[in-house]
Amino acid sequence: MLQKIYDWIDERVDITPLWRDIADHEVPEHVNPAHHFSAFVYCFGGLTFFVVVIQILSGMFLTMYYVPDIENAWRSVYYLQTEVAHGQIVRGMHHWGASVVVVMLLLHTMRVFFQGAYKKPRELNWMVGVLLFFIILGLGFTGYLLPWDNKAYFATEVGLNIAQDVPIIGDELKTLLSGDEEIVGAQTLARFFAIHVFFLPAALFALLGVHFILIRKQGISGPL
Amino acid sequence: MSEDKRPVSRRQFLNYTLTGVGGFMAAGLMVSPLRMAIDPVLQKEAADGDLTNVQLAEGDITNEPQRIDWEIDQVDGWYESKVSKTAWVYKDDNGDIVALSPICKHLGCVVSWEGSEDYPDQFYCPCHDGRYYKDGMNVPGTPPTAGLDIYEHKIKNGMLFLGKAQPREEA
Numbered sequence: 001m002l003q004k005i006y007d008w009i010d011e012r013v014d015i016t017p018l019w020r021d022i023a024d025h026e027v028p029e030h031v032n033p034a035h036h037f038s039a040f041v042y043c044f045g046g047l048t049f050f051v052v053v054i055q056i057l058s059g060m061f062l063t064m065y066y067v068p069d070i071e072n073a074w075r076s077v078y079y080l081q082t083e084v085a086h087g088q089i090v091r092g093m094h095h096w097g098a099s100v101v102v103v104m105l106l107l108h109t110m111r112v113f114f115q116g117a118y119k120k121p122r123e124l125n126w127m128v129g130v131l132l133f134f135i136i137l138g139l140g141f142t143g144y145l146l147p148w149d150n151k152a153y154f155a156t157e158v159g160l161n162i163a164q165d166v167p168i169i170g171d172e173l174k175t176l177l178s179g180d181e182e183i184v185g186a187q188t189l190a191r192f193f194a195i196h197v198f199f200l201p202a203a204l205f206a207l208l209g210v211h212f213i214l215i216r217k218q219g220i221s222g223p224l
Numbered sequence: 225m226s227e228d229k230r231p232v233s234r235r236q237f238l239n240y241t242l243t244g245v246g247g248f249m250a251a252g253l254m255v256s257p258l259r260m261a262i263d264p265v266l267q268k269e270a271a272d273g274d275l276t277n278v279q280l281a282e283g284d285i286t287n288e289p290q291r292i293d294w295e296i297d298q299v300d301g302w303y304e305s306k307v308s309k310t311a312w313v314y315k316d317d318n319g320d321i322v323a324l325s326p327i328c329k330h331l332g333c334v335v336s337w338e339g340s341e342d343y344p345d346q347f348y349c350p351c352h353d354g355r356y357y358k359d360g361m362n363v364p365g366t367p368p369t370a371g372l373d374i375y376e377h378k379i380k381n382g383m384l385f386l387g388k389a390q391p392r393e394e395a
């Protein structure tokens with residue numbers, strides 16, 4: 001049955017080459033942990049992506065309950081955490097995943113660094129990787145405010161004060177992030193929500209796309 | 225008919241015009257969204273001529289800093305609320321009124337006058353032992369990097385009115 005559906009579509013739009021391009025290629029021996037166990041270091045990139053996918057999925061489901069309003073944000077998180085079946089698990093995935101992404105990202109970066117895999121012709125992908133690093137830190141920073149508890153509030157106060165210390169544009173940057181010159185409040189929460197859930201994920205997808213296309217074009221770097 | 229000079233081909237011409245028009249439309253599309261996003265930065269500073277009566281008579285201000293609490297109506301976009309404010313108020317040796325913000329210039333804790341028995345005649349921050357002299361200047365060698373902010377103030381009908389706390393001019 002499934003085969004029939006596949007054939008029916010394939011006959012019309014010829015999708016076989018498409019998915020072959022994406023998924024069907026050899027894994028070189030030197031990156032395969034089944035051959036050399038030490039090749040597990042090559043997994044960190046994929047693991048980073050895997051956790052990012054978890055963040056996106058759990059985040060999407062969290063937005064079914066979360067409201068970005070200072071009167072209700074904390075209560076909505078409390079509700080989803082304590083009253084909604086499995087809410088605790090989904091929030092837990094997102095909460096712990098946020099730290100795990102950063103750890104995986106650092107391990108991946110260290111592998112690329114210590115293997116010198118960033119060297120010509122892969123410099124561009126290193127740069128894209130650095131941007132991805134900032135995007136993910138940005139997601140962590142903006143997400144942290146959303147539960148709107150004391151820890152969230154004061155962490156954001158500190159983060160905004162750090163932004164304010166940027167030379168020349170510091171004051172403007174802080175206002176742009178917080179939505180008000182002095183108050184960290186209703187406008188800040190709305191902004192951080194928009195940035196966390198729309199702006200940064202959009203940038204993340206675009207950069208991940210570039211990252212992966214470059215990997216396919218250039219192949220994985222050779223053995224040491 | 226035969227032109228020997230063809231600086232721009234039909235294809236090029238169409239490419240340029242379509243890219244130009246397309247780019248113009250795309251840019252036009254983003255004007256309003258971007259202007260909306262940066263609106264808070266371009267808001268001119270709220271003309272805060274509003275100083276609040278903090279219910280302290282001028283005659284009650286002494287040479288000893290005293291803690292004054294009052295409430296202001298804060299407008300945060302669409303959200304209005306009452307927010308409490310605090311100041312340390314006294315008259316200096318010239319008889320001028322001084323109203324200091326209690327927010328520590330190190331990491332933002334709250335300081336109190338003679339908050340530590342070990343340091344009489346100073347403002348003390350419990351978080352990292354930050355200290356300030358009576359005039360609000362930070363004691364060198366303690367964590368704060370600047371003097372306490374100073375509230376704008378005025379006296380009307382014998383009552384003290386306070387406005388916004390302003391950072392000191394760098395000396």
Ligand code: HEM
Pocket residue numbers: 052055056057058059060062063066077091094095097098101136139140141143144145146147196197201
């Ligand atoms: C790499 C990607 C992401 C990272 C690192 C990240 C990080 C975070 C962090 C640190 C928090 C605070 C969680 C807590 O304190 O318990 C949070 C909350 C939240 N995030 Fe994300 N996030 C990511 C992607 C997303 C996406 C794609 C969405 C939605 C489409 C999303 C929606 C939310 C929501 C609704 C909350 C508030 C609920 C809560 O605090 O538990 N996140 N995020």
Ligand code: FES
Pocket residue numbers: 328329330331332333349350351352353354355367368
């Ligand atoms: S916050 Fe006052 S000394 Fe650190």
